[in-house]
Amino acid sequence: MKVRKIQLTNFRNHADSSLEFTGGINIITGANAQGKTSILEALSYVCLTKSFLQQSDVTVPRFGGEHFGVDAAVETDRNIVNRVRVVYEPATGKKYFLDSNEVKKSADVIGLFPVVVLAPGDFALTGGSPSERRKFADMVLSQVSRSYLEELTEYRRALKQRNKILLDAKLNGSIDSNMLSAWTDALVAHGTAVVSRRRRFVDEFHETFAASYRSLVESGELPALRYEPSFDANGDIESEFRKALRNLAKAERARGASLAGPHRDDIGFILNDLPIREFASQGQHKTFLVALKIAEFHYIKAMLGETPAMLLDDVMAELDYGRATRVIQKVSGLGQTFLTATDMLSFDEKMLDMHDARFHFVKEGNVVCENGSANLQTLSVRQ
Numbered sequence: 001m002k003v004r005k006i007q008l009t010n011f012r013n014h015a016d017s018s019l020e021f022t023g024g025i026n027i028i029t030g031a032n033a034q035g036k037t038s039i040l041e042a043l044s045y046v047c048l049t050k051s052f053l054q055q056s057d058v059t060v061p062r063f064g065g066e067h068f069g070v071d072a073a074v075e076t077d078r079n080i081v082n083r084v085r086v087v088y089e090p091a092t093g094k095k096y097f098l099d100s101n102e103v104k105k106s107a108d109v110i111g112l113f114p115v116v117v118l119a120p121g122d123f124a125l126t127g128g129s130p131s132e133r134r135k136f137a138d139m140v141l142s143q144v145s146r147s148y149l150e151e152l153t154e155y156r157r158a159l160k161q162r163n164k165i166l167l168d169a170k171l172n173g174s175i176d177s178n179m180l181s182a183w184t185d186a187l188v189a190h191g192t193a194v195v196s197r198r199r200r201f202v203d204e205f206h207e208t209f210a211a212s213y214r215s216l217v218e219s220g221e222l223p224a225l226r227y228e229p230s231f232d233a234n235g236d237i238e239s240e241f242r243k244a245l246r247n248l249a250k251a252e253r254a255r256g257a258s259l260a261g262p263h264r265d266d267i268g269f270i271l272n273d274l275p276i277r278e279f280a281s282q283g284q285h286k287t288f289l290v291a292l293k294i295a296e297f298h299y300i301k302a303m304l305g306e307t308p309a310m311l312l313d314d315v316m317a318e319l320d321y322g323r324a325t326r327v328i329q330k331v332s333g334l335g336q337t338f339l340t341a342t343d344m345l346s347f348d349e350k351m352l353d354m355h356d357a358r359f360h361f362v363k364e365g366n367v368v369c370e371n372g373s374a375n376l377q378t379l380s381v382r383q
């Protein structure tokens, strides 16, 4: 899919900005705090119904106002052009319209216009806590499988309710056993579906990922992914999950929380048989991350039969020149790419010409589009 154009109304520091995009690489440039990431955030509302920054809708309306709007034309691989409108106001909340029909459930939209996002926060994926890696798996799977998203939503609901009962028990000393048992059943049912899909995902994803990694490095490094569930999930997942909860019953009451299940999963990121979090160099971390994102692109495309767009926020700042050039060469050949950068001088003009590049210069929430790399020097000077 390709986003052909977008309009932002009272969206962050954009009062009223319109952009037309190329199907190749769109470079959104400008000094710090001018409104570059906000454009990617608006694209995220179109494709994922929400901000990839994991921020609440209420933070988005332009200071002094209470509502925002995003209006976009999105073309699928089958050349069908859809109009997408997202509007927010405090009284009615957020509304998503697809070709003027309101879509009430985000699960009905997610996956229609797939995207792969690489933003500075993603660097926590390889070095940070297990929750980052769970989020990664959930983000990919939610886009390729509607039923996964539904199971995950139900799982979270059951977890919240069950934790409430356990916390009550811890604080008040008494427990409603019937309620606990009902929510345990729900937790096990939906959790089993989530664990089994995540396990299959890591199996399926592994090869694509290893190939992506190899395409980025010249050395013979051996990358691997390993699913690490919170209980032994090799046998019958449902009975193992139940068994784990039975064994943890006392501890759960003492802690006032559920101690086994997909909310405590991890995915081991391994390089040459060692966990990357503890042993890898900075460069290896970054290469691992980029390989994950390229693999995500291929995986989503294969599963959905729709080409994802790539949203790359500030990647140039995180990578040295050689690596950044390689990454841009790799990703911009895949599909439509949106890339933010403060420093235009780090772009290789010849390379950008090859990839159907278009520049969008952002200043104080206003956008000027300029085509072709002939303007590179002008744009750099104007910053």
Ligand SMILES: Nc1ncnc2c1ncn2[C@@H]1O[C@H](COP(=O)(O)OP(=O)(O)OP(=O)(O)O)[C@@H](O)[C@H]1O
Pocket (backbone or CB within 6 Å): 011, 012, 013, 014, 030, 031, 032, 033, 034, 035, 036, 037, 038, 039, 059, 060, 061, 062, 063, 314, 340, 342
């Ligand atoms: N709701 C809002 N209303 C108005 N301005 C906002 C709002 N939320 C954030 N901003 C401001 O909008 C500006 C643009 O933010 P954005 O993240 O898009 O900048 P950027 O161009 O990506 O900068 P950087 O290069 O530093 O990443 C910032 O000054 C930010 O503080």
Ligand SMILES: [Mg+2]
Pocket (backbone or CB within 6 Å): 036, 037, 038, 313, 314, 340
């Ligand atoms: Mg930014």
